[in-house]
Amino acid sequence: MAAQEPVRRPGGRNARVRTAVCEAVLDLLHEADWDDLSIAQVAERSGVHQATIYRRWGTLGALVDDVVTEQLTRSSPVPDTGTLRGDLEAYAVQVAEDVAGPLGPVFLRAALVGTRPEGEPSKQVYLLERGTQLQKMLDRARDRGENPPTLLELLEVILAPLYFHAMFFERPTNAHHARTLVDRLLALSEKK
Amino acid sequence: MAAQEPVRRPGGRNARVRTAVCEAVLDLLHEADWDDLSIAQVAERSGVHQATIYRRWGTLGALVDDVVTEQLTRSSPVPDTGTLRGDLEAYAVQVAEDVAGPLGPVFLRAALVGTRPEGEPSKQVYLLERGTQLQKMLDRARDRGENPPTLLELLEVILAPLYFHAMFFERPTNAHHARTLVDRLLALSEKK
Structure with missing residues (x-):
């Protein structure tokens, strides 16, 4: 067959x-x-x-990782609102909802299972795919004459704390927290 | 007995x-x-x-979590160098080494296993203990007349990106990266 x-x-x-x-x-x-x-x-x-x-x-690990990653990618398309702040806020609020939802811990755990030497490097694939979309968001901002952060700054200042809260804090993260992170990222960009 | x-x-x-x-x-x-x-x-x-x-x-999960958390806490005492920047750099560089080491992924995975509803909230205990030590570091800085960030800012700007790299990036984080994060945190504090 x-x-x-x-x-x-x-x-x-x-x-x-x-x-x-x-x-x-x-x-x-x-x-x-x-x-x-x-x-x-x-x-x-x-x-x-x-x-x-x-x-x-x-393996079951690779299957769960694949399914959850696709689900979260599909449920969180990178927004295009016409302004950098608008895009960042829409994106950050969606991620905050996703990681506070039932699939959040599963997604994060799948990423960690993937750090085993013999594991599939699916976390890399996810980040590359998502990173390409986010880079386009930042490129659009630059084309409009805005002063966007780098992709790494975006990942570190917005995405990392949202994941951190989902992992270590009992209280789930929320839209208000997500907007605070956007403010911080834009404040850093203004300094440059 | x-x-x-x-x-x-x-x-x-x-x-x-x-x-x-x-x-x-x-x-x-x-x-x-x-x-x-x-x-x-x-x-x-x-x-x-x-x-x-x-x-x-x-359970095995609770055991591994307990052991790895204690090990990482003991191997990374909160430093007291006499300046806020010195303390933050020593702390961040040590965490970068820890998460890039063999126990890093195990520690992060243990935190996630703990997010299950029936799991032990050991991640909370870890963060409380560590948070208390870090708060003292920030209090010392304030007593010296420095302008320290809040504990949450420290966790979000330094700890969260180091964990994020350990989870999603193939290349391990390092001391240079850790110092970049300290610069970012201090730049944010100066803005206030």
């Missing part, structure tokens, strides 16, 4: 498998903890054979 | 059990991944009964 399998195309069998498996993982993560999840459960829920899931993702 | 067990005191049986178990966990974490670790292995390596370990820590 593998020899006759057609090239991957949107809407084809591969896409259907992916959609079914992703939905099953998200469902299961809303019902139970990651530690109670198994590929067998995902197979049962999605109707996709275990062997197919193993062939495609390899 | 429990009824006759004396109050916990340093150097007593409890302390000896703790030392043996902590050393065993650290040894094992240097040899193998967290996922390959078990309480049975810790018992064998430390010479402490499994039942004692379960009674004291409950």
Whole structure:
């Protein structure tokens, strides 16, 4: 069968498998903890054979990482509001909502599981993809004559504290906190 | 036996059990991944009964979290150099070394495992303890007539990016990066 399998195309069998498996993982993560999840459960829920899931993702860790990362990327498109502050605020508030939501800890944990030497470097892929989108946001600001921060400054001053709060603080982060971080980033840019 | 067990005191049986178990966990974490670790292995390596370990820590996650947190806290005492910049730089450089080291990912992962609703809130305890020490560092600076940032600013501008790099960047963070973050924090304080 593998020899006759057609090239991957949107809407084809591969896409259907992916959609079914992703939905099953998200469902299961809303019902139970990651530690109670198994590929067998995902197979049962999605109707996709275990062997197919193993062939495609390899491990439960890689599967969860892939699904959660895509979900968060899709639910948080990089905004284009017409001003740097508008873009940064919309982006920061969305991230704050995401990390305070049920998938936040799963996403962060998946990133850490990926730091194992034998793990998939999916965290890199996520950051590259997201970084490319955010760089475009900053480029648009520069084209409008604004004075944007660097991508690294954006990641360190906005994204890092939001993740930090999700990891270490009992009280979830919120939109007000996100806006405080945007103020800080813009204050740093003004100093330059 | 429990009824006759004396109050916990340093150097007593409890302390000896703790030392043996902590050393065993650290040894094992240097040899193998967290996922390959078990309480049975810790018992064998430390010479402490499994039942004692379960009674004291409950789960492997709580045990690893406790050991790694204490180790990182002990290896990174909050410095007292006589100036705010000196203290911040010494602290930031030490944290950068810690998170780039072998226990960094384990510590961060332990914090995330602790975000589960049924988990121990050990991350809170860590942050409270560390936060108290760092607040004293900032209080010393104020007593000397310096203009220190708030504790939250310190955590967000220095600690959060160092953790973020350890989680998402392939290249480990370093002393130069740590000093850049201190510069940023002091620049923000000067603006106020």
